[in-house]
Amino acid sequence: MTKIVIFKKNGMISEYQIKGHSGYAQEGTDIVCSGISAASQMALVGLVEVLKLNVQSDIKDGYMHITINDFQNDKAQAILSAMELTLQDIAKNYARYVKMEVKNVC
Numbered sequence: 001m002t003k004i005v006i007f008k009k010n011g012m013i014s015e016y017q018i019k020g021h022s023g024y025a026q027e028g029t030d031i032v033c034s035g036i037s038a039a040s041q042m043a044l045v046g047l048v049e050v051l052k053l054n055v056q057s058d059i060k061d062g063y064m065h066i067t068i069n070d071f072q073n074d075k076a077q078a079i080l081s082a083m084e085l086t087l088q089d090i091a092k093n094y095a096r097y098v099k100m101e102v103k104n105v106c
Contacts, residue, residue: 002036004087004100013080014105015067016040022097032094036087040064043083051075 002022007015018040022032044066047053053076056067068076084102091100 002033002098004036004091004098006084006087006100006102007105008102009071009105012071012077013068013084014071015065016043016080016083017065019063021062022094024094024097032090032097035090036098039083039086039090040066043079046079047076051079 002018002020005017006013007017018036021027022030022036024030024032027033044055044057047055047066047068051073053073054069056069058065068080070076071080087100091098
């Protein structure tokens, strides 16, 4: 199962964490893991390569934790909100394989 946590400060996404493999299908053919990876990696590329923002990342097999230092940037929030909606849709359609939660932090 994949567990996704979106962390928000004052209603804005400040970090996200994704752990585990969905188990939907064999590695290399798992469309659930592929969708999650594509959405989360696209957001990271948008933040770093397009917006040139400073982010902290910890990425390993089956694990990703991204912290956005300048999360109050409107363009960053647009990218992150699109990612969140995509991940919510995946979690809704594949609830047996993906759990997602949003945590409000101070």
